[in-house]
Amino acid sequence: MEEKMTVNKIKQLLTERRLAELKDLIGELHPADFSEIAEELSLAELIEIFKLIPDREKIAEYISELPFELQSDLLKAMSKEQASEVLTEMDTDEAVDLLAEIAPEESQEFLGLLPQDEAAEIKELMKYEENTAGSIMNNEFVSLPEHLTAAQAIEYIRQMSPEAEMIYYVYVLDQKKRLIGVLSLRDLIVADPQKKITQIMEEDVISVLDTEDREVAARLISDYDFLAIPVINKQGMMVGIITVDDIIDVLEEEVTEDIHKMVGSAEFYEDKLIKATPLSRAKARLPWLLVCMIGEIISGSVIEFHSGILEVMVALAFFIPIIMAMGGNVGAQSSTITVRGLATGQLRLHEMWQNVWTETKVGFFIGITVGVIISILTYFWQNNYILGLTIGLSLCITIITAATVGTLLPLVFTKLNIDPAIATGPFITTVVDIGSLIIYFSLGTFLFVYLGRL
Incomplete structure (x- = not known):
């Protein structure tokens, strides 16, 4: 609400040409607060505002907080002399970030505005690969x-x-x-x-x-x-x-990116998520969803393969959603915990099997607890102890398996130098869905056949 009022106040002062008041108002804003307001203003309004600020260092602080695209537009709208002064006042690492994000021809144009020694420093920093320590460092130190x-x-x-x-x-x-x-x-x-x-x-x-x-x-x-x-x-x-x-x-960037990878939309993070068109967003999310669809078709094939036992014992169908949902949830929990542990350094690859064993034991305790509860509920609901035993055992084994797989996959992916974040969300759920159905129907067939009910 306060931000909206400030934007309206700025627009009013610009319209009424009360520039002295506007200069005072802008001077009171922190660069981070200004960046929120700036996105509500037009490029022409921002240029008008920056003309009121004689301190190039202050302008550099404000511009550094803005999205790269807007930074580029503002610098291009300035005179070459002013753009050169602002770029020179920016921290080296922030200037590098800006020039690395915009088009190469624009980057070269801006570099040409800088003093030769400053341009050489920035070019040297731009040689570092993305996501390395060198790519985010500042070469101005004591x-x-x-x-x-x-x-x-x-x-x-x-x-x-x-x-x-x-x-x-x-x-x-x-x-x-x-x-x-x-x-x-x-x-x-x-x-x-x-x-x-x-x-x-x-x-x-x-x-x-x-x-x-x-x-x-x-x-x-x-x-x-x-x-x-x-x-x-x-x-x-x-x-x-x-x-x-x-x-x-x-x-912040790494966590955001990992979250998007976990749900199969890694192409968009930061400001790309908001500014992307609906078609672009759909294209980014479709590949994983198609993989999930294929996985669920396989799950359907597993159910079809065991249709014989479903015809004889229809009640087995009632519990398919429970088996799949619980397995998927536990697998997603384990994989998320593992991926986060790897990202923060709390989990080490040399402790891989210890981590898997620990999470398997967690799955065992959860599986036993949930299995006993569902067995009792099933018995009183369906009045069939074999069905209760089938559901309980299946759920217990599914949860143990899901916990193990959910922990193991991210560790294996890391070992193979594959981003472990892709082993969560849709991927792990699909894998566990197929596995849980195979466990459920195999165990159900075994118990009903060998206990003489078929």
């Missing part, structure tokens, strides 16, 4: 040569690092630019001014390789509660840092 004292280091930072994104951590490099230590700004301030920084720095530095997956960096920052983590190359040279605000964005 580093010190190892020979300085604490007092000299403070003066060095004051003179050399006014534009650094983060000065909570100060990194110590040797003559070959290799990372040899780290210290906090607090450590530096409270240290004896004449003490060498090599005497107060932490030598056991936790870092991440620039070619490693960005999730490794996210896990380290989360585990150690860092505000930033240094990024090094294979030679041990420090090339950048990844800050906690970048990691929050990464975690």
